[in-house]
Amino acid sequence: MSEKGRKLYNGITNIDDDLIMAALEAKPSVKAAPVKKKKPAMYYVYRWGGAAAAVIALAVVGILVVPMMTKNSESANYMTDSAPMYSTNDSAVAEVDSDTCENAGSSYGIKDSETNGIESDYYAEETDEEYCSEVADASDVVLEENQIYLDVDFDKVEEITLTYPGHDTVVIETSVAEEIVELVNSMGILSIKEDYQDVTTDEYATIEVEMVDGSVLEITPKYPYIFINGEVYECEGKARGIYNLALFINEFCKEYFGE
Amino acid sequence: MMEDSKIIDLYWDRNENAIAETAAKYGKYCHTIAFNVLSIHEDAEECVNDTYVQAWNTIPPQRPTMLKAWLGKVVRNMALNLWDKNHAQKRYQGMDVALDELEECVPATQTVESALEDKELGKVISNWLRTLPEDDRNLFIRRYWGGDAVNDLADEWGLTPNKLAQKMFRLRNSLKAALEKEEVYL
Numbered sequence: 001m002s003e004k005g006r007k008l009y010n011g012i013t014n015i016d017d018d019l020i021m022a023a024l025e026a027k028p029s030v031k032a033a034p035v036k037k038k039k040p041a042m043y044y045v046y047r048w049g050g051a052a053a054a055v056i057a058l059a060v061v062g063i064l065v066v067p068m069m070t071k072n073s074e075s076a077n078y079m080t081d082s083a084p085m086y087s088t089n090d091s092a093v094a095e096v097d098s099d100t101c102e103n104a105g106s107s108y109g110i111k112d113s114e115t116n117g118i119e120s121d122y123y124a125e126e127t128d129e130e131y132c133s134e135v136a137d138a139s140d141v142v143l144e145e146n147q148i149y150l151d152v153d154f155d156k157v158e159e160i161t162l163t164y165p166g167h168d169t170v171v172i173e174t175s176v177a178e179e180i181v182e183l184v185n186s187m188g189i190l191s192i193k194e195d196y197q198d199v200t201t202d203e204y205a206t207i208e209v210e211m212v213d214g215s216v217l218e219i220t221p222k223y224p225y226i227f228i229n230g231e232v233y234e235c236e237g238k239a240r241g242i243y244n245l246a247l248f249i250n251e252f253c254k255e256y257f258g259e
Numbered sequence: 260m261m262e263d264s265k266i267i268d269l270y271w272d273r274n275e276n277a278i279a280e281t282a283a284k285y286g287k288y289c290h291t292i293a294f295n296v297l298s299i300h301e302d303a304e305e306c307v308n309d310t311y312v313q314a315w316n317t318i319p320p321q322r323p324t325m326l327k328a329w330l331g332k333v334v335r336n337m338a339l340n341l342w343d344k345n346h347a348q349k350r351y352q353g354m355d356v357a358l359d360e361l362e363e364c365v366p367a368t369q370t371v372e373s374a375l376e377d378k379e380l381g382k383v384i385s386n387w388l389r390t391l392p393e394d395d396r397n398l399f400i401r402r403y404w405g406g407d408a409v410n411d412l413a414d415e416w417g418l419t420p421n422k423l424a425q426k427m428f429r430l431r432n433s434l435k436a437a438l439e440k441e442e443v444y445l
Contacts, residue, residue, distance in 0.1 A: 006339070024401075
């Protein structure tokens with residue numbers, strides 16, 4: 001406990017007796033039924049997107065490929081002609097993500113083991129608008145300049161990849177990533193303390209994310225450090241990425257907890 | 260259960276039953292407050308026992324008007340002191356021994372001045388608490404004075420833990436603003 005914290009604790013210890021007594025004997029005046037919040041769609045895309053894609057692929061194989069394998073001498077020509085129906089990336093993505101472009105964007109988060117979590121084609125060459133225009137109405141999802149995606153495998157966390165238009169991809173590795181993902185996964189993140197819209201890289205500002213268990217995630221855009229539960233981690237000069245992580249977390253919270 | 264005024268009378272009469280009556284009526288309550296800080300039953304029990312000793316040593320001359328609140332404050336202070344001590348030992352074991360030795364050379368940290376500061380701060384916080392809606396006030400005290408867990412309070416208040424934590428966050432911001440307004444800088 002810091003000296004400041006201890007002082008405040010001591011001050012709270014010395015609050016008036018009548019207030020203490022009232023609180024100890026009080027019953028809440030209004031008791032509403034707890035509401036279980038629905039998890040955001042993107043969570044399920046992250047969590048189960050890979051498995052769902054695998055099931056769909058197996059179904060396609062079962063329905064189309066197996067019967068074709070049993071056909072006679074015409075089967076080879078048939079397979080060649082039909083292959084694009086189920087094997088191109090474009091058609092597969094369009095089917096999976098036809099509901100909203102937002103879901104399509106979120107699906108970038110599914111980790112690709114061959115590219116170490118980064119879908120290089122998209123990240124390197126395409127803008128979000130271009131990508132979205134392929135799968136749905138792009139007018140619904142036009143990313144703000146600093147909007148980002150959190151790219152992470154929720155089952156086996158080794159790194160977080162932050163990507164946002166006009167900037168390099170930032171990768172945060174090891175335990176820092178694990179802890180941040182734990183925070184995000186726990187759904188306990190509540191709010192951003194400072195008005196992040198006013199934060200620029202030229203001025204000092206700390207963003208605090210308050211957790212349900214009372215711990216605080218502090219994010220300092222100007223400096224390449226991240227503070228988690230009082231411990232300091234250096235992020236190898238990727239402060240800007242950390243700042244954008246804060247933006248992401250805030251958006252994530254808005255979606256999960258509402259405005 | 261014996262009335263508080265009669266328990267206090269026992270202390271004033273130097274009757275050792277005072278401690279037994281205190282323990283019977285407020286033992287569990289004191290243990291909860293200490294446990295909320297320390298999370299170890301044995302340590303909490305040590306604080307509770309020290310609280311009884313403190314009560315025996317300070318009543319008289321004191322005559323608490325609200326014994327329950329008074330005991331709560333004492334046990335809370337005991338628990339925080341023990342928490343500090345244990346925490347330091349675990350984290351800085353080697354250095355801590357050296358600092359302990361040096362500490363004997365410096366005056367006690369809880370000077371008359373700092374005790375007054377704590378009381379003044381307590382008054383500012385009390386004034387702020389009185390400006391809050393009753394539910395918010397009670398919630399703040401239960402969380403930060405009594406150390407009740409967020410999940411327990413959420414359950415009692417019929418809120419989700421997230422909503423409750425959000426409420427606490429706003430309350431802390433409000434306290435911060437109040438302290439700044441009163442020019443209290445810690």
